[in-house]
Amino acid sequence: MRRVALLSILLLATTAGPLWAAEEPASSALPLEYHLILTHPNLHLVTVEITARTVSGDSLEFVMPAWSPGRYAIYDFAKNVQEFEATGAQGQPLAWTNLDKQTWRVDLRQAGGIVKVRYRVFANDLNGSFSQFDATHANLNGASIFMYVAGHKPDPLNLTLDAPKGWQLISGFSDSTSERIFHAPDYDRLVDTPLEACPEIRLTQFQEQGKTIRVAVHSYYDEDTDTTKLLEGLQKIVRAEMALMPAPDFERYTFIFHFAPDISMGDGMEHLNSTQIIMRGNLRSSLDEALETAAHEFFHVWNVKRLRPAELGPFDYTREVYTPSLWLAEGVTTYVSYLSLLRAGLWTREQFLGRLSEEIRVFEEEPGRAQMSAEDSSFHAWFYDRSPQMQETNFANSTVSYYNKGALLGMLLDLEIQSRTQGTKSLLDVLSLLYHKFYEAPQATYYGPGRGYDEPAILAAVNEVSGSDFTAFFDSYVRGTAPLPYGNPLASAGLALRVSVREGAPPSIGITAQPEDRGVRVFAVRQGGAADRAGLGRDDIVIAVDDQPLATVDLNKRLRAYLPGSSVPFTVERHGRQEIIYLTLDPPTPNLYSIQELSGATPQQTAIRNRWLTGRN
Numbered sequence: 001m002r003r004v005a006l007l008s009i010l011l012l013a014t015t016a017g018p019l020w021a022a023e024e025p026a027s028s029a030l031p032l033e034y035h036l037i038l039t040h041p042n043l044h045l046v047t048v049e050i051t052a053r054t055v056s057g058d059s060l061e062f063v064m065p066a067w068s069p070g071r072y073a074i075y076d077f078a079k080n081v082q083e084f085e086a087t088g089a090q091g092q093p094l095a096w097t098n099l100d101k102q103t104w105r106v107d108l109r110q111a112g113g114i115v116k117v118r119y120r121v122f123a124n125d126l127n128g129s130f131s132q133f134d135a136t137h138a139n140l141n142g143a144s145i146f147m148y149v150a151g152h153k154p155d156p157l158n159l160t161l162d163a164p165k166g167w168q169l170i171s172g173f174s175d176s177t178s179e180r181i182f183h184a185p186d187y188d189r190l191v192d193t194p195l196e197a198c199p200e201i202r203l204t205q206f207q208e209q210g211k212t213i214r215v216a217v218h219s220y221y222d223e224d225t226d227t228t229k230l231l232e233g234l235q236k237i238v239r240a241e242m243a244l245m246p247a248p249d250f251e252r253y254t255f256i257f258h259f260a261p262d263i264s265m266g267d268g269m270e271h272l273n274s275t276q277i278i279m280r281g282n283l284r285s286s287l288d289e290a291l292e293t294a295a296h297e298f299f300h301v302w303n304v305k306r307l308r309p310a311e312l313g314p315f316d317y318t319r320e321v322y323t324p325s326l327w328l329a330e331g332v333t334t335y336v337s338y339l340s341l342l343r344a345g346l347w348t349r350e351q352f353l354g355r356l357s358e359e360i361r362v363f364e365e366e367p368g369r370a371q372m373s374a375e376d377s378s379f380h381a382w383f384y385d386r387s388p389q390m391q392e393t394n395f396a397n398s399t400v401s402y403y404n405k406g407a408l409l410g411m412l413l414d415l416e417i418q419s420r421t422q423g424t425k426s427l428l429d430v431l432s433l434l435y436h437k438f439y440e441a442p443q444a445t446y447y448g449p450g451r452g453y454d455e456p457a458i459l460a461a462v463n464e465v466s467g468s469d470f471t472a473f474f475d476s477y478v479r480g481t482a483p484l485p486y487g488n489p490l491a492s493a494g495l496a497l498r499v500s501v502r503e504g505a506p507p508s509i510g511i512t513a514q515p516e517d518r519g520v521r522v523f524a525v526r527q528g529g530a531a532d533r534a535g536l537g538r539d540d541i542v543i544a545v546d547d548q549p550l551a552t553v554d555l556n557k558r559l560r561a562y563l564p565g566s567s568v569p570f571t572v573e574r575h576g577r578q579e580i581i582y583l584t585l586d587p588p589t590p591n592l593y594s595i596q597e598l599s600g601a602t603p604q605q606t607a608i609r610n611r612w613l614t615g616r617n
């Protein structure tokens with residue numbers, strides 16, 4: 001998945017032992033038929049029937065996932081399940097009970113060897129996790145729609161679709177848009193294959209290294225008739241990324257794009273042989289972001305969908321699955337996607353270095369960077385990965401993003417490995433080694449191929465590739481919270497980080513705030529800053545500065561009138577009462593970050609830089 005903005009959000013670290021996916025009880029495979037019926041677009045209701053034959057025993061349990069791989073948040077998809085019923089071989093009703101919020105236990109004693117359950121799911125969200133069925137399309141993410149049969153996730157199954165007449169269907173399974181019957185080797189693959197049914201989908205394809213890359217576009221904008229630029233960009237990205245890693249083991253990959261005006265935010269979600277990319281805005285206005293998202297999601301073909309943490313496949317869908325490795329799975333994917341956009345020629349060198357500088361700025365402005373490590377941020381993703389917040393949190397002060405820090409660790413590791421190997425090895429060699437070692441290993445579970453890695457395997461692979469010991473690096477920066485060391489890795493490529501104060505920057509008071517009608521509401525207070533020292537708190541509303549109301553003048557503009565060190569009266573409203581609080585202003589925060597070429601770089605520094613930026617010696 002891809003983070004939508006360079007904003008981090010996040011939480012308080014506690015430590016707990018990892019929970020491993022529960023083992024499925026062994027039982028013989030059941031013939032399973034899934035039937036998806038799309039008949040009530042106006043009600044946003046899809047009907048699902050699951051038929052299991054040769055059933056025996058007293059009962060069988062049908063389970064709705066609590067989450068969907070790729071989005072580390074408990075969504076409880078069972079919330080939208082209704083009208084559950086179960087019948088036996090002769091269509092006779094079977095008794096059932098709910099064991100918990102997401103498990104239906106069906107009584108098999110009168111079933112006659114066959115059980116069919118039927119339920120409806122309300123689906124009206126267009127994004128990478130939920131599903132949407134309306135008059136324009138059905139966009140379906142399997143975990144939000146399909147129950148699994150407890151103990152039978154490994155069983156092969158067939159899926160039949162009843163879609164409105166004239167609708168075309170596209171998914172990682174489909175050979176043609178008229179197909180309606182699909183085979184899935186197991187439940188995990190079923191829910192790892194999103195499905196779009198739509199009367200106006202635009203489908204094209206190209207070839208790269210003998211693989212077929214299909215591009216499906218559903219746009220709600222009438223002007224989006226020309227997908228040429230999107231296709232050209234995708235072709236460059238696919239070519240660039242395939243050059244970085246071993247050839248993937250698919251024959252066909254499917255991009256499913258949506259361009260929609262009425263969604264709150266865009267999304268991208270990785271799958272084994274496909275991806276969902278959903279943009280807010282038309283193709284022209286969101287082309288760059290769509291391609292950037294595509295570069296990220298396509299690299300997940302290798303990193304996280306095939307090379308994966310041991311916890312992420314097979315999955316325990318009933319509860320949180322913890323891994324310390326999302327900094328590699330997501331953050332390093334972000335870093336490599338930037339590199340591939342550069343190598344693909346879609347970004348200039350300045351854009352690439354500019355984006356890395358921006359990642360550094362975001363990280364350096366995170367108060368939580370001294371509290372939360374990359375591994376802790378990964379582990380606690382469940383608290384903040386687009387999960388609904390039921391109470392106020394201090395994430396703005398206590399957390400870092402594993403996307404952001406992971407991307408920086410990717411950059412630093414890449415440069416450091418190149419530096420220690422005189423430019424002969426890079427982070428991509430580490431990812432390739434891990435891919436060979438784990439993904440191309442003998443199949444360890446039904447969820448093959450290969451097996452998942454554990455966190456120590458990352459350090460071991462870095463050490464093996466570099467012929468050097470990176471233990472101290474991992475202790476300090478991956479599982480530790482030491483300040484990130486930009487200087488030496490950048491210098492090894494003849495580059496340097498420059499940090500300065502933007503001209504005209506106002507004195508700092510150390511808050512983040514949101515404008516409101518009457519002033520600005522304090523959202524977070526930085527510990528030790530001017531606002532903290534004066535006793536300003538979250539949810540205080542700053543009504544005026546020096547009697548000048550903030551209803552009409554921007555706070556920063558107002559602060560520019562004062563010198564650092566000035567004591568300035570703020571009119572603050574708290575629980576409906578106003579008071580005056582004096583703040584002693586701090587110097588402006590350095591907020592201009594750039595990575596620049598060192599003058600007088602040695603030939604070796606220049607060689608590493610050129611190899612890094614071009615992929616060629």
Ligand SMILES: [Zn+2]
Pocket residue numbers: 001002003270296297300329330333
């Ligand atoms: Zn991602």
Ligand SMILES: [Zn+2]
Pocket residue numbers: 136137138139196197198218258
């Ligand atoms: Zn659609």
